[in-house]
Amino acid sequence: MSTMSFSLRIWRQDGPNLPGALQRYTVHGVTDDMSILELLDRLNEDLIAQGQDPVAFDSDCREGICGTCGLVINGVAHGPKSQCTTCELRMREFRGGRTVDGLLEITVEPWRAGPFPIIKDLVVDRTAFDRIIAAGGYVTVNAGSAGEANDLKIAKPDADAAMDAASCIGCAACVAACPNASASLFTAAKIAQFTHLPQGAPERARRALRMVEQMDAEGFGDCSNHGECEAVCPKGISISNIAVMRREFAKALLGGG
Amino acid sequence: MSLDAPNRALDARSPSGPLDSRWTRHLEQVSLVSPANKRKRTVIVVGTGLAGGAAAATLAELGYNVLSFCIQDSPRRAHSVAAQGGINAAKNYQNDGDSVWRLFYDTIKGGDFRSRESNVHRLAELSANIIDQCVAQGVPFAREYGGTLANRSFGGAQVSRTFYARGQTGQQLLLGCYGSLMRQVDAGRVKLMAHREMLDLVVVDGKARGIVCRDLVTGQIERYAGDAVVLATGGYSTVFYLSTNAVNSNATAVLRCFKRGAFFANPSFTQIHPTCIPQAGDYQSKLTLMSESLRNDGRVWVPARPGDKRPPHEIPEAERDYYLERIYPSFGNLVPRDIASRQALYMAQEGKGVGATGYATYLDFAEAIARQGENVIRDRYGNLFSMYEEITGDDPYHAPMRIYPAPHYTMGGLWVDYNLMSTIPGLHVLGEANFSDHGANRLGASALMQGLADGYFVIPNTIGHYLANVRLDPVSTDHPAFAAAEAEVSGRLAKLLGTNGKRTVRDFHWALGRIMWEKVGMSRGASGLETAIREIQALRAEFWENVKVTGSTGNFNKDLEMAGRVADYLELGELMARDALERRESCGGHFREEYQTPEGEAVRDDAGFTHVAAWEHLGDTVAPARHQEALDFEFVTPSTRSYK
Ligand SMILES: Cc1cc2nc3c(=O)[nH]c(=O)nc-3n(C[C@H](O)[C@H](O)[C@H](O)COP(=O)(O)OP(=O)(O)OC[C@H]3O[C@@H](n4cnc5c(N)ncnc54)[C@H](O)[C@@H]3O)c2cc1C
Numbered sequence: 040m041s042t043m044s045f046s047l048r049i050w051r052q053d054g055p056n057l058p059g060a061l062q063r064y065t066v067h068g069v070t071d072d073m074s075i076l077e078l079l080d081r082l083n084e085d086l087i088a089q090g091q092d093p094v095a096f097d098s099d100c101r102e103g104i105c106g107t108c109g110l111v112i113n114g115v116a117h118g119p120k121s122q123c124t125t126c127e128l129r130m131r132e133f134r135g136g137r138t139v140d141g142l143l144e145i146t147v148e149p150w151r152a153g154p155f156p157i158i159k160d161l162v163v164d165r166t167a168f169d170r171i172i173a174a175g176g177y178v179t180v181n182a183g184s185a186g187e188a189n190d191l192k193i194a195k196p197d198a199d200a201a202m203d204a205a206s207c208i209g210c211a212a213c214v215a216a217c218p219n220a221s222a223s224l225f226t227a228a229k230i231a232q233f234t235h236l237p238q239g240a241p242e243r244a245r246r247a248l249r250m251v252e253q254m255d256a257e258g259f260g261d262c263s264n265h266g267e268c269e270a271v272c273p274k275g276i277s278i279s280n281i282a283v284m285r286r287e288f289a290k291a292l293l294g295g296g
Numbered sequence: 297m298s299l300d301a302p303n304r305a306l307d308a309r310s311p312s313g314p315l316d317s318r319w320t321r322h323l324e325q326v327s328l329v330s331p332a333n334k335r336k337r338t339v340i341v342v343g344t345g346l347a348g349g350a351a352a353a354t355l356a357e358l359g360y361n362v363l364s365f366c367i368q369d370s371p372r373r374a375h376s377v378a379a380q381g382g383i384n385a386a387k388n389y390q391n392d393g394d395s396v397w398r399l400f401y402d403t404i405k406g407g408d409f410r411s412r413e414s415n416v417h418r419l420a421e422l423s424a425n426i427i428d429q430c431v432a433q434g435v436p437f438a439r440e441y442g443g444t445l446a447n448r449s450f451g452g453a454q455v456s457r458t459f460y461a462r463g464q465t466g467q468q469l470l471l472g473c474y475g476s477l478m479r480q481v482d483a484g485r486v487k488l489m490a491h492r493e494m495l496d497l498v499v500v501d502g503k504a505r506g507i508v509c510r511d512l513v514t515g516q517i518e519r520y521a522g523d524a525v526v527l528a529t530g531g532y533s534t535v536f537y538l539s540t541n542a543v544n545s546n547a548t549a550v551l552r553c554f555k556r557g558a559f560f561a562n563p564s565f566t567q568i569h570p571t572c573i574p575q576a577g578d579y580q581s582k583l584t585l586m587s588e589s590l591r592n593d594g595r596v597w598v599p600a601r602p603g604d605k606r607p608p609h610e611i612p613e614a615e616r617d618y619y620l621e622r623i624y625p626s627f628g629n630l631v632p633r634d635i636a637s638r639q640a641l642y643m644a645q646e647g648k649g650v651g652a653t654g655y656a657t658y659l660d661f662a663e664a665i666a667r668q669g670e671n672v673i674r675d676r677y678g679n680l681f682s683m684y685e686e687i688t689g690d691d692p693y694h695a696p697m698r699i700y701p702a703p704h705y706t707m708g709g710l711w712v713d714y715n716l717m718s719t720i721p722g723l724h725v726l727g728e729a730n731f732s733d734h735g736a737n738r739l740g741a742s743a744l745m746q747g748l749a750d751g752y753f754v755i756p757n758t759i760g761h762y763l764a765n766v767r768l769d770p771v772s773t774d775h776p777a778f779a780a781a782e783a784e785v786s787g788r789l790a791k792l793l794g795t796n797g798k799r800t801v802r803d804f805h806w807a808l809g810r811i812m813w814e815k816v817g818m819s820r821g822a823s824g825l826e827t828a829i830r831e832i833q834a835l836r837a838e839f840w841e842n843v844k845v846t847g848s849t850g851n852f853n854k855d856l857e858m859a860g861r862v863a864d865y866l867e868l869g870e871l872m873a874r875d876a877l878e879r880r881e882s883c884g885g886h887f888r889e890e891y892q893t894p895e896g897e898a899v900r901d902d903a904g905f906t907h908v909a910a911w912e913h914l915g916d917t918v919a920p921a922r923h924q925e926a927l928d929f930e931f932v933t934p935s936t937r938s939y940k
């Protein structure tokens with residue numbers, strides 16, 4: 040199969056609160072199996088060789104599990120393929136796409152949301168997510184105090200439902216895709232994980248209250264059911280979790296739970 | 297000539313007496329620190345993977361002040377998150393004859409009798425508590441319809457003792473651990489320092505008292521002081537350039553500690569994992585693992601006739617070679633990793649390899665799907681299959697996967713005693729960063745077990761023993777040792793940026809990876825190792841004259857981060873080759889071509905090499921010294937590993 044040539048428009052910004060702009064770069068000799076991050080690696084090698092500042096982006100596992108990577112590609116968080124992180128996205132997905140001057144064109148931008156200031160180019164600060172988890176995304180149990188594991192029986196459907204919610208990788212694509220920059224899907228997935236499990240039940244109300252309050256305090260917007268979050272989620276986390284979160288929060292406000 | 301240094305006694309502080317009560321009695325004898333005194337102590341924990349995250353959370357639960365560091369922007373992204381297949385524990389829930397003794401024995405045999413009995417037995421004992429702890433945290437392990445926990449099998453064992461959460465076990469264990477850590481952050485007992493890279497250890501009066509870091513966002517160089525340092529910075533497979541590890545996994549912290557006096561044990565003991573997606577092109581930045589759990593249901597084969605290039609579905613059963621089942625009838629596809637990898641290499645060398653490059657074998661699920669149905673297989677491995685399809689564009693439900701070995705795990709690491717303390721007092725090392733439990737080969741699903749055992753259960757008990765018995769004068773970051781370490785760090789960064797040569801960091805890393813893979817990889821010979829040492833030295837010299845690093849120190853600069861790491865790989869690679877050269881035997885993942893049976897199986901030299909090799913840095917211009925810690929086998933008899 041022949042190789043491809045790309046014209047890339049990439050967001051460049053030197054630091055937080057500095058102006059940024061899209062700049063155009065060309066990369067030739069791209070093969071189907073290359074990931075888009077490997078394409079950026081290739082571009083950066085060229086830029087470094089020319090003594091220019093490489094494009095800053097972050098990644099780690101490069102297999103869709105750590106949640107470090109995350110780019111808005113052609114206007115879509117994590118790009119055109121559904122249930123696929125940026126690092127897993129292969130260039131074969133762009134064959135037959137839009138061209139300019141005979142080159143395939145791709146636009147690459149960072150996550151954009153008020154609570155995620157840009158660090159440099161395509162790297163944003165997502166520490167707000169850590170603070171939401173710190174507010175209650177856990178079961179309070181000290182090491183050494185646990186009982187025998189199999190004394191706690193959990194029906195397979197419940198365990199599976201908890202696992203579905205727990206698969207969130209914390210990439211924040213949901214926030215980037217949401218017109219309100221809401222962090223509801225992220226927060227709800229963690230709250231919902233524990234509603235399917237007996238563990239952590241005593242702190243259920245406190246968890247819902249504190250996590251939702253922290254989410255608001257970080258400046259994330261409200262959820263108005265656009266569903267963009269679910270559409271871009273690389274792990275297919277369901278928007279139905281948000282209904283669970285609302286219910287848990289309402290119950291907690293009423294002093295129940 | 298032997299490089300062995302005149303005996304400097306390495307005291308492993310292994311307890312004596314009956315094996316199954318050593319840890320319990322040790323716990324009864326270690327000194328304790330009172331709650332009031334714990335509040336006055338600060339522990340620096342570097343790394344937030346399973347080992348470091350568990351340690352930081354648990355030490356804070358006990359009342360210590362903890363400073364927790366990681367390279368990623370969040371502790372939840374530490375490389376442990378990528379572990380797929382599972383975690384072992386001797387629960388015997390399947391009633392298939394498992395026990396603490398069997399897990400101990402399998403692990404010590406799997407490691408080819410190159411690890412300590414005391415440590416490995418402790419690990420097997422603690423394994424059950426880990427599962428209890430993780431379940432209590434709400435880790436959604438796979439379950440049976442009756443509500444009990446489910447198990448699967450992993451290589452090197454004939455029982456089913458591996459616990460899992462789909463193909464995302466590491467992620468779920470890490471998120472449990474991260475939750476506990478964030479609870480302590482919320483409680484104010486852990487101060488989180490994410491996006492920081494430790495670039496040096498600070499030693500005051502012979503004791504580890506702090507670290508020097510770079511803030512990866514602002515580029516600031518920072519100093520942190522404490523009463524003890526816990527290093528849990530992971531393994532160093534990235535020395536090979538292409539490996540299954542995350543791209544930020546690195547060797548800098550362990551190498552810098554080595555240069556400050558911590559001994560490095562068995563650096564050449566690396567694990568090449570048999571089932572990874574084969575390399576497709578030069579642009580590739582990492583190799584993707586396909587979990588060993590797939591070997592529960594997948595059958596490994598190649599065409600029986602060398603050079604047979606027919607597509608797999610055109611090759612009839614009779615013309616296939618299910619070589620693992622043929623050579624190892626009793627373990628079949630579930631032989632340990634080192635053996636499965638080496639056989640794949642032999643198949644490729646015999647011309648039976650498949651795929652475009654000939655460096656691949658098949659892992660075939662057709663029979664399992666026919667027997668159990670596609671849904672069962674999808675439930676077990678769905679995410680791995682889709683990952684495979686994502687990367688290769690092929691559908692493994694309908695065509696066999698192509699797999700090949702890749703660097704994956706490092707059994708070697710900083711030397712530690714039974715209390716997990718290195719040769720520098722106060723510097724403790726946990727998880728993959730230490731060398732302690734896996735000997736010359738690690739069994740699948742044992743790294744997660746070790747990381748969590750070290751973090752949740754060992755260090756919280758042993759660090760107190762150090763702190764209770766040592767005299768520590770107050771040290772602030774103004775101490776001259778901090779200033780000196782910072783000056784060295786800044787000097788190195790300035791040099792990297794100032795060299796302004798012609799060759800990129802990635803290009804040097806790639807070149808080193810080639811040397812390591814070809815000469816210090818799956819099969820090693822004396823002359824290749826000698827050549828490797830010379831080539832690495834030459835590459836290192838060129839690096840410091842010709843490397844091109846862009847940007848400045850004062851902001852987010854990935855190129856500079858990588859440059860520092862590659863500089864350290866260029867030192868560690870040489871140490872690995874030296875260690876491989878000096879270990880004149882084959883054991884586990886260390887296969888020396890000169891020491892093998894006519895069938896190509898490893899031949900150990902128990903009389904000469906039943907020891908840990910611990911390397912001491914003596915200066916940049918002199919060769920390091922090789923020390924030995926003898927391994928005593930009181931309870932098991934080292935035998936020739938047989939999986940036939
Ligand atoms: C793809 C894959 C699959 C695996 N699957 C399994 C499995 O199924 N079962 C199993 O038992 N094992 C598995 N393993 C092995 C296992 O995941 C690792 O050995 C284990 O998770 C290592 O944990 P750790 O806590 O020691 O280190 P890591 O998880 O690697 O964490 C290292 C930490 O140290 C930090 N760090 C490193 N250097 C510095 C520095 N200089 N300054 C500051 N911070 C630093 C990092 O940021 C990170 O937080 C797998 C490994 C891979 C690569």
Ligand code: FES
Pocket residue numbers: 097098099100101102103104105106107108109124125126127208
């Ligand atoms: S780099 Fe880990 S999810 Fe993409």
